[in-house]
Amino acid sequence: MKKKFFCGVDIGSLTTKVVLLDAKGEMVSRAWARSGYAGKEVAHRLLSGMLEKVGARQEEVTVVATGYGRVTYPADREFSEISCQARAIARLFPAARTVIDIGGQDSKVIRISPQGRVLDFAMNDKCAAGTGRFLEVMAQALEVPVEELGHLAEKSSRPLCISSTCTVFAESEVVSCIARGEPKEDIVAGICAAVAARVLALAERVGLEPEVVFTGGVARNKGVVKAMRERYARALAIPPEPEITAALGAALLAMDLGTERK
């Protein structure tokens, strides 16, 4: 049967993202929700909702899954997030050579060729420092919603220095900053700077060739973006919806599968 739609499902450690493309490769729908305990069910629910809206049946869709939960999802094929990111960025930003992605528990830097092939990549070691999870823990310690971190950081004029790389140690460092009565915005700006410093150090392993694109949920955090721009003086492109790029890439790879088959 000829497929009418192509879907990318990205089941991440914190959120699940779904992107649906039509036969021409135009995005018809995208959605995300917290993965929670069962990312697979979340993905299923999101996709069913989309299909209902466009009036399509499951059999008319080719699905590619990615993200940590990818093997649990009954997709046509699964790919690692690295391949998906590269695929999406090559389409969104043809001039991009480097992708910096900070997600829930991974941060990664990918170097891509002009054709969108993965040339090299580096990922954080198994510790969660400098990832979305790190920011969540810090937000909790500060009793602010994680979405607020960016705005708070922007207000700071004197970012503190958070020196611990370990999430647990950094949390106690933050707690002692709170105890000392440091302004919240300065603490938050310090946290954002720590995330930026860490991912840029990672980037040095593969080289930061321009143009650089910043993706992943953390790219929405203005504080981290600002800190990155301060450290990395060149232009930093950010997609309008930075959390869905891997899902978009998965959907594009699903289209590629379709063309391969013909």
Add this chain to the structure above:
Amino acid sequence: MSDKQHTLHSARRLGRLMSRYYLSSRYHSLWGPLLRRPLAWVTSGAPVEILRVFGIHPFYPENYGALCGARRASLALCQAAEARGYSQDLCSYARCHLGSLFSPEHAPLKKLPPPDLLVACNNICGTVLKWYEELARRLRVPLLFIDTPFIAGELEDRAVAYVQEQLRAMVEELSRLTGRRWDAARARRIMGLSNEAVLLWREIRYMGRHRPSPLNAPDLFIHMAPIVVLRGTPQAVHYYRLLLSEVRERVKKGIAAVPGERVRLLWDNIAIWYRLNRFFRFFAERGACFVTDTYTGGWDTEMAVREDPLESLAEAYAGIFLNRSLQFRVRQMVELIRDFAVDGFVMHSNRSCKPYSLVQEEIRRQVVEQTGIPGLVVEADQTDPRAFAEETVLNRAQAFLEALAL
């Protein structure tokens, strides 16, 4: 894909050979003192040929550490050592071995055959110095130590002379301890046996140049045991002759270690012992074979024949790859990549082994630059399973293989 296809028939013979070796270690620890054939605990880079001249039986705690890993006993033993205050940052071979002294009930082979003396050489790392000093204090046995200066460029005569002098002192000491005389002719014979086994091992490793390769890294890791613990004996030579003929046979019949080999890889660093098969199976299932590695090649360099056997030994043992510069190791990898027609390489950043791992990021950069092939770094530990996050590592491995295929 069944595991049967992968296993060399020689694996059974190897099992018997190693059991006999461990049994004879026990025998020596019981009767050695009476027969003036003491048992020594030695590091993998110690000049064992000298010990053999004096009829000393070598036992290898590092090899034992690998065994603990493969048998999944390493975690309990590491914890036993940590409970006594040894740092988690200490090499896990050392922690396994020390742990086995404290908790023999958790240790493979139970109580290890106790040593009459200890011999250590820092050509592999600085850890062994402290590890063996600790053993000497605890067990109250003599420790002989050989210091090999780090070789930043070429191996210089004065470095060789410095090591040679220490070997001479060691010979005197061993002569005193065993009541036997140094016999240069016997030394040459034993070194001849070492060389013979080394050359066979090299030839076996080179079989991986064939396409498809008859060997995958786990084969190399398993079958390297005799070149370490039985170097300088006729048993090692005999074993590798049989292994070589089996591997040759495989090549002749076109039998692949990884059926449908599509990708040829190089492995850098020690194995992840507690996941040996499962880890490499992930690659094998995707058609990727590790046709060569840097670790088991550490035992494939032959000794030059010199007038004084101690000079040959000094030269050989000072020159091993872990005691060498970054440039040396880059060159070594670049050559392996070329000779084995490798498509990509995977480096195990091994928390335990600092000399092996600390320079990897820079080696990776240079090798990628010189060869144009991609390299992946995965973090783990040779025997401490707590340092290994399987999900994360395999995720990267998949991304790496996809990038190679797309």
